[in-house]
Amino acid sequence: MNDDWWNPEIPSFVVVGRVNAGKTSTLATLLEVDNDAVLRISATPGETTGVQALPVEYDGEEWVRFLDTPGFQQPVEAMREIEKIAGDRVPGPDDVKEFVETCGAHFPDEVRLLEPVVRGAGILYVVDPTKPLRDSFLAEIEILRWSGRPRLALMNPQEQGGGYETEWRERLGTAFNLTRTFDAHAARYDERRKLMLALLQIEERHAERIERVLQAMDAEWDQRREDAAEALVDFLEKALTLRARDGLDERDLGVPARRERKMEALVEEYFTKLAKLERECLDRWLKTYRHHLLQADIDPVRHRGLDLEQEETWRKFGLNRWQLAAAGAGIGAAAGAAFDLGVGVHSLGAGTVIGALGGGAAAFLKGGALPELKVSGLGKLGFKSGEGRTLVVGPPSSPNFPWVLLDSMLVRYASILERAHGRRDAAKIQVAEGDSRVREFPRERRSLLQKWFTSCLKGKVDRGLEPEVFAAVVEALGE
Numbered sequence: 001m002n003d004d005w006w007n008p009e010i011p012s013f014v015v016v017g018r019v020n021a022g023k024t025s026t027l028a029t030l031l032e033v034d035n036d037a038v039l040r041i042s043a044t045p046g047e048t049t050g051v052q053a054l055p056v057e058y059d060g061e062e063w064v065r066f067l068d069t070p071g072f073q074q075p076v077e078a079m080r081e082i083e084k085i086a087g088d089r090v091p092g093p094d095d096v097k098e099f100v101e102t103c104g105a106h107f108p109d110e111v112r113l114l115e116p117v118v119r120g121a122g123i124l125y126v127v128d129p130t131k132p133l134r135d136s137f138l139a140e141i142e143i144l145r146w147s148g149r150p151r152l153a154l155m156n157p158q159e160q161g162g163g164y165e166t167e168w169r170e171r172l173g174t175a176f177n178l179t180r181t182f183d184a185h186a187a188r189y190d191e192r193r194k195l196m197l198a199l200l201q202i203e204e205r206h207a208e209r210i211e212r213v214l215q216a217m218d219a220e221w222d223q224r225r226e227d228a229a230e231a232l233v234d235f236l237e238k239a240l241t242l243r244a245r246d247g248l249d250e251r252d253l254g255v256p257a258r259r260e261r262k263m264e265a266l267v268e269e270y271f272t273k274l275a276k277l278e279r280e281c282l283d284r285w286l287k288t289y290r291h292h293l294l295q296a297d298i299d300p301v302r303h304r305g306l307d308l309e310q311e312e313t314w315r316k317f318g319l320n321r322w323q324l325a326a327a328g329a330g331i332g333a334a335a336g337a338a339f340d341l342g343v344g345v346h347s348l349g350a351g352t353v354i355g356a357l358g359g360g361a362a363a364f365l366k367g368g369a370l371p372e373l374k375v376s377g378l379g380k381l382g383f384k385s386g387e388g389r390t391l392v393v394g395p396p397s398s399p400n401f402p403w404v405l406l407d408s409m410l411v412r413y414a415s416i417l418e419r420a421h422g423r424r425d426a427a428k429i430q431v432a433e434g435d436s437r438v439r440e441f442p443r444e445r446r447s448l449l450q451k452w453f454t455s456c457l458k459g460k461v462d463r464g465l466e467p468e469v470f471a472a473v474v475e476a477l478g479e
Ligand SMILES: Nc1nc2c(ncn2[C@@H]2O[C@H](COP(=O)(O)OP(=O)(O)OP(=O)(O)O)[C@@H](O)[C@H]2O)c(=O)[nH]1
Pocket: 017, 018, 019, 020, 021, 022, 023, 024, 025, 026, 040, 041, 042, 043, 044, 045, 046, 047, 048, 049, 069, 070, 071, 156, 157, 158, 159, 183, 184, 185, 186, 424
């Protein structure tokens, strides 16, 4: 028999349960495997046919392994067979062992899934508590109890609603060392960690190794957050300093329609580049968090990414007017300067006036405004015939722009962390309605970021602030 999956040196836990109970989904979520080539999950019962080893490795060393198995197919008959083997005695581990050694022809699935058990693996028994507790389940529970191995029951609800949870819990409580709920389609880091911790409670023999796995999980989780923060800071810097440029020649200056066309092309170019930056950041995050099915939610047709032209975007994300005014007020001069840097096409003149009021006031006045890309002819304002000029487009003149960018990314980050690897539907990153994170930021963090944003918008990124900004972003991602 092929038994590559067994290594007596490595603590092993075998996942058992009814066909289609969610065994493979549970492992996929626990071990962050969203790849069908590694773990096949489907609505077809009997998807998993052999025992499959899933190593938990850190620093090139395997600490613990999990074994995925085919499900129980004939638990009642198997239970009777084991009772028959036991004769007058109460069945025990030896009878289960004999069953495995002698009944492979009639009970291929039961024998396959019980083999790791009789070799010494700990048991993770997956049940769906939304299904009634039938005799066939009671038979599974009995067989596992007779095995005498350390065992943990996992209730993995596959449907909404209470179902038969109380009954299940009572019954499992009598036959298992521990019962836990683990929703394979929704479990997040905390729940995964708790499940690992539960293994520690049922298998004290392997305490040291399991503790090391937990430490490694935590260290890796922190490291990922730092990587994510780096990607985000990188994105913000690139996005806020982004400009689209084109030269204006004599004919452009003479023919307004030509100028318009150039301007439109530049606006398109600006948004396309912005969307590309967004996608790069999201793709980095997806890689960091080991997602392959989840996709960045950038609209490929319009290339407008965040839909910065939609008023809705500006209402949903970013700071409200008062917060924006307060964040700008502390650094009035700098914000004012940024405001003056480019002059909105429709607010020629007004920009200077508002700028003179100081950053706070400017932020307040422009807080609810739609994004209006700054447009300027480098050099003297206005277009004089005979002089070469460069038309520069970007960023949106609304002082809320950096906050909207940051907010929309934070919301997507949360959505990535929420996605369980056991799911097999290809999906876009969800953006929850009305979900703003930056509005909850403490005041100091807001003014720190505002200061840095302003420096980026001016094209003079304040490198001195970067360590603080990085720390603030790490903190924000952790919330
Ligand atoms: N909604 C929901 N569906 C789930 C959950 N866990 C599993 N499923 C679905 O149930 C079906 C079976 O899941 P699998 O993980 O393949 O079950 P299994 O126990 O490994 O099945 P076999 O290998 O066939 O014995 C799949 O369609 C899963 O998407 C869950 O927690 N919630």
